[in-house]
Amino acid sequence: MIEQPYVYRHTELAEPDWQRLPGWADVSPRDWASAQWQRAHCVKNIRQLRQVVGDGLDERFYADLERDQAERATMSMLVPPQMVNTMVPHLSPAHPGFTDAFYADPVRRYMIPVFTDRREDWPSHPLASRDSLHEAEMWAVEGLTHRYPTKVLAELLPTCPQYCGHCTRMDLVGNPTPVVDKHKFALAREDRLTAMLGYLRNNPGVRDVVVSGGDVANMPWPRLESFVAGLLEIENIRDIRLASKALMGLPQYWLTDEVRAGMERLAKVARERDVSIAIHTHVNAAQSVTPLVAAAAKAMLDTGIRDVRNQGVLLRGTNDKTEQLLDLCFALLDDAKIMPYYFYMCDMIPGSEHWRLSLAEAQKLQHDIMGYLPGFATPRFICDVPYVGKRWVHQVARYDRQLGISYWTKNYRTAVESGDELALQREYEYYDPIHLLPEAGQEYWRSRVATPVAVG
Numbered sequence: 152m153i154e155q156p157y158v159y160r161h162t163e164l165a166e167p168d169w170q171r172l173p174g175w176a177d178v179s180p181r182d183w184a185s186a187q188w189q190r191a192h193c194v195k196n197i198r199q200l201r202q203v204v205g206d207g208l209d210e211r212f213y214a215d216l217e218r219d220q221a222e223r224a225t226m227s228m229l230v231p232p233q234m235v236n237t238m239v240p241h242l243s244p245a246h247p248g249f250t251d252a253f254y255a256d257p258v259r260r261y262m263i264p265v266f267t268d269r270r271e272d273w274p275s276h277p278l279a280s281r282d283s284l285h286e287a288e289m290w291a292v293e294g295l296t297h298r299y300p301t302k303v304l305a306e307l308l309p310t311c312p313q314y315c316g317h318c319t320r321m322d323l324v325g326n327p328t329p330v331v332d333k334h335k336f337a338l339a340r341e342d343r344l345t346a347m348l349g350y351l352r353n354n355p356g357v358r359d360v361v362v363s364g365g366d367v368a369n370m371p372w373p374r375l376e377s378f379v380a381g382l383l384e385i386e387n388i389r390d391i392r393l394a395s396k397a398l399m400g401l402p403q404y405w406l407t408d409e410v411r412a413g414m415e416r417l418a419k420v421a422r423e424r425d426v427s428i429a430i431h432t433h434v435n436a437a438q439s440v441t442p443l444v445a446a447a448a449k450a451m452l453d454t455g456i457r458d459v460r461n462q463g464v465l466l467r468g469t470n471d472k473t474e475q476l477l478d479l480c481f482a483l484l485d486d487a488k489i490m491p492y493y494f495y496m497c498d499m500i501p502g503s504e505h506w507r508l509s510l511a512e513a514q515k516l517q518h519d520i521m522g523y524l525p526g527f528a529t530p531r532f533i534c535d536v537p538y539v540g541k542r543w544v545h546q547v548a549r550y551d552r553q554l555g556i557s558y559w560t561k562n563y564r565t566a567v568e569s570g571d572e573l574a575l576q577r578e579y580e581y582y583d584p585i586h587l588l589p590e591a592g593q594e595y596w597r598s599r600v601a602t603p604v605a606v607g
C-alpha cells in the first residue's frame with residue numbers, strides 16, 4: 152500500500168451522549184429530539200454553562216470567558232444543547248482533563264471564545280471593521296445586498312438560533328455586547344420583505360437569491376414559506392438558497408413536521424417552475440456532523456429540493472489542518488449527503504486575528520486537500536475581498552508576503568460603483584494577520600498604526 156499524507160477512513164456517525172453532562176443527565180431522547188426543548192435550553196450565559204457542565208470546568212475557564220465577554224466579544228453567547236454536546240464529545244466533565252480538553256476543543260474555540268484565545272499583540276487588524284464586506288453599503292433596499300451582477304443576498308432577520316464568535320455580520324446579527332452595539336433595521340420586517348420582492352420583480356437581471364439573515368431557522372415558518380413562495384412567483388429567479396447554520400446547530404428544527412411539509416410544498420412548486428432550491432449550512436468541524444444532522448439534511452433532500460451544501464469558515468484552532476478539513480468533508484459527504492462547497496477565509500472583523508489564516512496558509516490547505524474528494528465535492532477556498540466579492544484563493548493578482556497584503560481584481564461593478572470608470576482596472580487589497588508576518592512586515596504595521604497616513 153502506498154503511504155499517503157491523508158488516510159481516508161469511513162467513520163460511522165454517532166450522537167454524543169448528552170447524559171454525560173450533569174445538567175442534562177435526566178434529559179430523555181424525546182426531549183432531546185424536540186426543537187422547542189433545544190431552543191428553551193440554549194446556553195446563553197456563564198451561569199447556564201455552569202449548570203450544564205457542573206464542576207467540570209475550572210474557575211480559570213469561567214474567568215477567562217467573563218473577561219472575553221466584557222472586553223472583546225463581538226457576539227453574545229447562544230449555544231443550543233445540540234452544539235454544546237458536540238464539544239469534547241467523548242469525555243465526561245468529571246474527567247480530570249476536561250478543562251484542558253474543553254479549551255482545545257475545535258467547536259468551543261469558535262462558539263465559546265475566551266480572552267486567552269485572542270492575540271494580545273494584535274487582537275484586531277488595524278484595518279478590521281464592522282461590516283467588513285460593506286454589505287449594508289450595497290443594500291438596494293434595506294437588507295438586500297446587490298453586490299454581484301446576477302445575484303443578491305437577502306438578510307431577512309438579524310437573529311440566529313446560535314451565535315458564532317467569528318460572525319461576519321457581527322454588525323447586524325445578535326444582541327449587543329459590552330463592546331459592540333448592533334445596527335438596527337429601520338424598516339419593519341414586513342415592509343423590508345415587501346420592498347425586497349418589489350426590487351427583485353423590477354430587476355430581471357437578478358436570477359439568484361441567497362435568503363439569509365441571521366439564520367432563516369429563526370423566521371416563523373409560515374412567513375419564510377410565504378417569502379420563498381413570493382420569490383418562486385418572480386420569473387427571473389432561478390436559484391434560491393436558504394442559509395441556515397441551524398441545520399447543524401439545531402437539526403431538530405429542520406426535522407419538525409411543519410418544516411418538512413412546508414419545504415415539500417416549496418420544492419414541488421420549484422420543480423414545476425424549473426427553479427432550484429438549496430439549503431446552505433455552515434459546519435466547521437467533523438464532530439458537529441452527528442446522526443441528527445445527517446437526518447435533517449436527508450429529510451430536506453427527501454422533500455425534493457436540489458441540494459444541501461456546506462459553507463465552512465477556516466478558523467485557526469478549529470479546522471486549520473488538512474486532516475481536519477478532509478475528515479469534515481468526508482463526514483458531510485458520506486453520511487449526511489451534504490455537499491462540501493466553500494471554505495471561506497475568516498473576514499476582517501474586530502477581534503478575529505487569532506482565528507484568521509494568511510492567504511498563503513489558505514492556499515496551502517486548498518492545495519493539500521486536492522485529489523482526495525470527488526471533484527464535484529472538493530470545496531473551494533475563498534477570500535471574500537471587500538468591494539470585490541468571492542475569489543478563489545489562488546486567483547490573487549499580486550501578493551506581498553512581507554507586508555501581508557494581497558491584491559485582487561474584478562470583472563463587474565458592485566452596486567456602489569455604477570459611475571466608477573476605474574472600478575475594473577483597480578486592485579483591491581486584503582490583509583494577512585500581522586502576527587504571522589516577518590519582523591519587517593510587523594514593523595511596517597506598527598509604524599503605520601503609529602502614523603495613521605494612507606500607505607500602499
Ligand code: SF4
Pocket residue numbers: 310311313314315317318319320324364365366396397433
Ligand atoms: S449562524 Fe451565521 S449569521 Fe448566525 S451568528 Fe453564526 S455565522 Fe453569524
